Amino acid sequence: MQTMKRIFLKPFWRIPDRRYHRLIVLLVALSLGVAIICGGFGQSRALAEEGACLGCHQATWDRDLGRFYVHAPFMEKKCGHCHVAASFKEPQASVPVPPPSAIDWFRRNRVPASDHWFAFSPSLVADHLWIETREGKKSQNPYYVSLPPLESLPEFANDGGPPQIGRVEVQEVSLGVFVSARITWTTDEFADSSLRFGLGKLTEESTRDFNLRQNHEVILSGLERGKEYLFSVVSEDVFGNRAVSVPMAFSTHRNLPSNESDAKTSSPSMLNSTELSLIHRLHRAGDQYLLLVEAPQPVTVSLGKNAVAAKGPNRLAQTPLNSGDPTHPPLQDEVFLNISVCLNCHQNISQAMSHPINILPPRGMLIPPEYPLLADGRMTCMSCHLRHGSDLPFRMIKSSRKELCIGCHVNY
Numbered sequence: 001m002q003t004m005k006r007i008f009l010k011p012f013w014r015i016p017d018r019r020y021h022r023l024i025v026l027l028v029a030l031s032l033g034v035a036i037i038c039g040g041f042g043q044s045r046a047l048a049e050e051g052a053c054l055g056c057h058q059a060t061w062d063r064d065l066g067r068f069y070v071h072a073p074f075m076e077k078k079c080g081h082c083h084v085a086a087s088f089k090e091p092q093a094s095v096p097v098p099p100p101s102a103i104d105w106f107r108r109n110r111v112p113a114s115d116h117w118f119a120f121s122p123s124l125v126a127d128h129l130w131i132e133t134r135e136g137k138k139s140q141n142p143y144y145v146s147l148p149p150l151e152s153l154p155e156f157a158n159d160g161g162p163p164q165i166g167r168v169e170v171q172e173v174s175l176g177v178f179v180s181a182r183i184t185w186t187t188d189e190f191a192d193s194s195l196r197f198g199l200g201k202l203t204e205e206s207t208r209d210f211n212l213r214q215n216h217e218v219i220l221s222g223l224e225r226g227k228e229y230l231f232s233v234v235s236e237d238v239f240g241n242r243a244v245s246v247p248m249a250f251s252t253h254r255n256l257p258s259n260e261s262d263a264k265t266s267s268p269s270m271l272n273s274t275e276l277s278l279i280h281r282l283h284r285a286g287d288q289y290l291l292l293v294e295a296p297q298p299v300t301v302s303l304g305k306n307a308v309a310a311k312g313p314n315r316l317a318q319t320p321l322n323s324g325d326p327t328h329p330p331l332q333d334e335v336f337l338n339i340s341v342c343l344n345c346h347q348n349i350s351q352a353m354s355h356p357i358n359i360l361p362p363r364g365m366l367i368p369p370e371y372p373l374l375a376d377g378r379m380t381c382m383s384c385h386l387r388h389g390s391d392l393p394f395r396m397i398k399s400s401r402k403e404l405c406i407g408c409h410v411n412y
Helices: 002-009 018-065 334-345 401-406
Strands: 103-120 128-135 143-146 165-175 179-198 209-223 228-236 242-244 248-251 279-285 288-306
Touching: 103 128, 103 209, 165 228, 165 248, 179 242, 209 228
Parallel strands: none
Antiparallel strands: 103 288, 128 143, 128 288, 165 179, 179 209, 179 228, 228 242, 228 248, 279 288
16 A cells, blocks of 8 residues: 555656556557557547438538528538437427417317227328318317328238128108208228119219228218108228118108107217327228227317418428438437427527527418428527528528518518
8 A cells, every 4th residue: 555655646757667657658558559549439430420410411511511591510521410310209389279270170070989080192192191080169279199101000901802881771751941960870991981872763862971980871961852762871991892782662741750859969068178088090902091089088180281372382201201221220200300409508599589480470471482481380599590501691582681581581
């Protein structure tokens, strides 16, 4: 112990024993070697990452590096600082509910049920849905559901057989100002609804209800009084397997009151409570999305998408931009890339100094296509700035603040 004290309390060149000199020199050399090796590994790793990015994105690098104003992380090849996610888990960003006029409700299932199935094409919806539930006149606020790539979803099996039709009943015939008949039936799987009908022959078809359900209802109106009608119910599943019932008949000689119980209308509502939680499940059925919405009680469900003008702005995906290559680093989604990552560094930018972000444009405002928005219409930092580089100050997309403003605010 005394020897060690002498070593560390005196300069090593004053220690008389040369063995201690060699020990100190050896320790210093080892420390320097470790530092150099670790630094080399770190540099090699960084270069490997940079090389991997530039291997595919060399054109982007060459184009934007030559701009007059270049984003510092891009200039320093810190691609992962903004683009690479910590994990594959999609961040749950808060999405404001747009005004009713901004939602295009393309499917409304008005028959109350606890389970609702919807099939729709990817070309019909961009990358997300709005789902609204309603019981009577009470409704919940729409909530947002991201749509992953269709090929990433589990395939819903096609059993190859048509739905099994049962319990076909004429529930009501009404001889009011207009003559109508209400017909119901069930199927053992979720399918659409339509009727074939006519006087003596099945020559006409009702409007096809594309909502998928197991409890079906079709109302025929505009019928003639005092006639005998034939009808067959038709149900087709999401794969196109169709079932047609045997022909049956009803008469319009007299009223047929409804024989269904009204007990279901007396059940207490839960839609005033925040405890009503829905479960949605997504599947792939051929080239279509198949969505299941489950509720704790019978409700009606509507599906909506953001109403976009014919010449609207660019829309940015909100799901992670992963390439599908398992060796590729997981990437951040567009919400992070266009809002969150900017605020991580530019915390001193206040709403008073800059345009508000993460908001929807005012109703009726036309946003030019060169101002990119998120898929749901929200404005971001990148609506006015370029990501990597620009020849304009602050990497703006227009040459002056006034020109930038009048692009949207025409009366500025």
